[in-house]
Amino acid sequence: MADVSAAGAILGSVRRRSTPYPCTPERLVVWLSERITRRGFDHVGIGFPGETSEGVVVAPGNLARPSGITSAPDSSIDVQWRGFALERVLRDRTQHDVRVVNDAALAALGSSTGHGRELVLTLGTGCGVALLVDGQLQVIPDYGQRSLGGGRTFDQALGERARADNAVTWQQSLREAITVLSSEWETSLVHLAGGNSQRLKAGSFSSEKTAVTIQGNRAPLRGAARLFAGWLATPPMG
Numbered sequence: 001m002a003d004v005s006a007a008g009a010i011l012g013s014v015r016r017r018s019t020p021y022p023c024t025p026e027r028l029v030v031w032l033s034e035r036i037t038r039r040g041f042d043h044v045g046i047g048f049p050g051e052t053s054e055g056v057v058v059a060p061g062n063l064a065r066p067s068g069i070t071s072a073p074d075s076s077i078d079v080q081w082r083g084f085a086l087e088r089v090l091r092d093r094t095q096h097d098v099r100v101v102n103d104a105a106l107a108a109l110g111s112s113t114g115h116g117r118e119l120v121l122t123l124g125t126g127c128g129v130a131l132l133v134d135g136q137l138q139v140i141p142d143y144g145q146r147s148l149g150g151g152r153t154f155d156q157a158l159g160e161r162a163r164a165d166n167a168v169t170w171q172q173s174l175r176e177a178i179t180v181l182s183s184e185w186e187t188s189l190v191h192l193a194g195g196n197s198q199r200l201k202a203g204s205f206s207s208e209k210t211a212v213t214i215q216g217n218r219a220p221l222r223g224a225a226r227l228f229a230g231w232l233a234t235p236p237m238g
Helices: 025-039 075-081 086-094 103-111 154-158 160-165 167-184 195-199 219-226
Strands: 043-048 051-053 056-059 097-102 117-123 127-133 147-149 189-193 211-216
Touching: 025 043, 025 086, 043 086, 043 103, 043 219, 051 097, 056 075, 056 086, 086 097, 097 103, 103 117, 103 127, 103 189, 103 211, 103 219, 117 167, 117 195, 127 154, 147 154, 147 167, 154 160, 154 167, 160 167, 160 195, 167 189, 189 219, 195 211
Parallel strands: 043 097, 117 189, 189 211
Antiparallel strands: 051 056, 117 127
8 A cells, every 4th residue: 555646656655465365345335435434535445355346345356265365255245345445435434535446457547548448457366357448447358267278367367475485387378378368359569567667677478479577566656646536437435
């Protein structure tokens, strides 16, 4: 988390806090509300590590795992998250203009040049995929649990556990994903965001057809500012 200017410049230091597990909706709301109220900013952008639609959680992703990525999903936590209006609840609780989008979407907003068709892969605990056309996010499927081949999902092949187990295989899987996704969505520019993207060199992934840039884990912070600058249609507080 960090404070950012309206132009997306990071003000001060970036602070890291561990996700509180088991992460039920109420526990996360309390955890976030305390920090939002303490900081005192009028506008707050949040990247949620699961599928969302207009600030409502569609699927919680790894937040349904009671001890994080190493544990199996808990159906009782999963069902609490589905349909939970996280954006509205945080707005009501804090009285601040809070906007919630998928974390890959937030990284995409912070990575985009605003021109043409751009693909963004966010590499962290799992893998997020987003598509922009002339700076506007497009609706595409959630790729986390989709098959990349070899009996592996995108999350399994490109997530942190795969990288920690075998960094060479992980990079090979990333090259495969870039080829598959850039062909499927007809993009010639791919941005790599998230903490694990900083372990890479863009030149190792570029080809004659696809250019690759490294955006790092600060892209979502720039994206948070762009949520309030017309890059994504989100209703203001009434």
